[in-house]
Amino acid sequence: MSGLGIDLGTTNTVVGTPEDGIVLNEPSFMLVREKDPHHALAIGTEARDLVGRNPMGVTPVRPMHDGVIVDLESAQAFVTAVIKRAAPSRRYGVRPKGVISVPAGATSLERRALLEVGHEAGLRKVGLIPEPVAGALGCGINPLEPRAHLVVDIGGGTSEVTAFCYGGMLSHRSCRLAGDELTNALYHYLRTEHNIIVGELTAERVKVGAPETGEGQSLVVEGRDAVTGRARLVTLETEEIVDALRPTTTGIVQTLAACLEDIPAQAIGDVMSEGLLTLGGGSLLHGLSQLLEETFGLPVKTAERPLTCVAEGATACLDHPEVVAAYSD
Numbered sequence: 001m002s003g004l005g006i007d008l009g010t011t012n013t014v015v016g017t018p019e020d021g022i023v024l025n026e027p028s029f030m031l032v033r034e035k036d037p038h039h040a041l042a043i044g045t046e047a048r049d050l051v052g053r054n055p056m057g058v059t060p061v062r063p064m065h066d067g068v069i070v071d072l073e074s075a076q077a078f079v080t081a082v083i084k085r086a087a088p089s090r091r092y093g094v095r096p097k098g099v100i101s102v103p104a105g106a107t108s109l110e111r112r113a114l115l116e117v118g119h120e121a122g123l124r125k126v127g128l129i130p131e132p133v134a135g136a137l138g139c140g141i142n143p144l145e146p147r148a149h150l151v152v153d154i155g156g157g158t159s160e161v162t163a164f165c166y167g168g169m170l171s172h173r174s175c176r177l178a179g180d181e182l183t184n185a186l187y188h189y190l191r192t193e194h195n196i197i198v199g200e201l202t203a204e205r206v207k208v209g210a211p212e213t214g215e216g217q218s219l220v221v222e223g224r225d226a227v228t229g230r231a232r233l234v235t236l237e238t239e240e241i242v243d244a245l246r247p248t249t250t251g252i253v254q255t256l257a258a259c260l261e262d263i264p265a266q267a268i269g270d271v272m273s274e275g276l277l278t279l280g281g282g283s284l285l286h287g288l289s290q291l292l293e294e295t296f297g298l299p300v301k302t303a304e305r306p307l308t309c310v311a312e313g314a315t316a317c318l319d320h321p322e323v324v325a326a327y328s329d
């Protein structure tokens with residue numbers, strides 16, 4: 001079955017097709033003219049690279065917030081540009097079908113907005129699939145089997161913890177503590193403890209490059225001295241990075257604890273033996289799997305392709321409409 005599987009994330013947008021696999025993987029940024037904010041001049045890396053150096057009159061914007069649409073027209077302009085780039089009509093037809101992933105905790109209004117945007121952006125028939133279910137499917141798990149699965153999806157804007165079984169949800173919790181918040185925490189730590197100001201992309205590089213915990217390693221960071229304004233280097237020890245990120249990682253642990261409490265006793269056995277699956281870019285944070293394993297005493301498995309498995313699962317749904325139907329309300 002032809003069509004597009006789409007993961008519209010707060011940070012990254014990923015599109016797959018059954019024929020060609022992942023055909024687009026770009027930052028969720030759109031460059032617009034301030035006078036015409038609903039027309040995309042550029043999307044993806046090209047738009048993201050102008051953050052902090054945009055000429056007057058044009059602005060890079062993020063069309064998705066916490067995994068959902070806040071401004072219909074902006075989102076429509078973005079999705080239209082994404083589809084045009086990912087799926088030229090000569091290859092995938094003029095109005096391809098689409099399955100779009102949606103946060104498991106999205107409201108019916110947010111789901112309807114996504115359906116409308118998909119249609120208006122040129123998709124013929126649009127199905128929605130909860131992100132953790134799509135991610136699990138993308139990792140080879142059958143979300144229709146009579147066995148409970150527990151997924152922790154740590155994206156850019158939100159962390160979602162979801163348990164599901166046999167086509168239905170068992171328990172779900174989410175929080176706004178995820179990749180962006182981890183980056184923010186490092187930015188503020190450097191500002192308050194070391195008196196240097198760094199750009200968002202530098203704070204992000206510190207987060208991604210953070211050494212494994214407990215190894216006594218360090219990382220050199222370049223920024224601007226908050227007092228003199230001059231460029232300055234700072235050496236960050238691993239322990240400092242862990243401390244700076246602790247409030248955010250603790251929040252994610254608490255969200256998981258709350259979700260676990262709601263899982264029916266019968267299903268807990270499945271979770272205990274299978275463990276939990278982590279996905280989303282935030283699951284790559286060094287030391288996080290270990291923290292979850294130590295806190296909950298459960299085996300933790302990180303998806304092989306944590307940044308694309310949701311789009312892969314949404315794409316797989318094109319051949320498995322029964323999964324979309326089961327998880328459609």
Ligand SMILES: Nc1ncnc2c1ncn2[C@@H]1O[C@H](COP(=O)(O)OP(=O)(O)OP(=O)(O)O)[C@@H](O)[C@H]1O
Nearest residue numbers: 009010011012067155156157158179280281282284
């Ligand atoms: N190696 C890494 N270590 C830590 N964080 C990482 C790593 N690689 C990517 N990230 C973070 O993952 C986040 C993006 O993940 P992902 O693409 O899954 O989010 P998203 O789907 O766009 O967001 P959401 O699910 O909230 O809508 C970013 O905050 C990014 O900094």
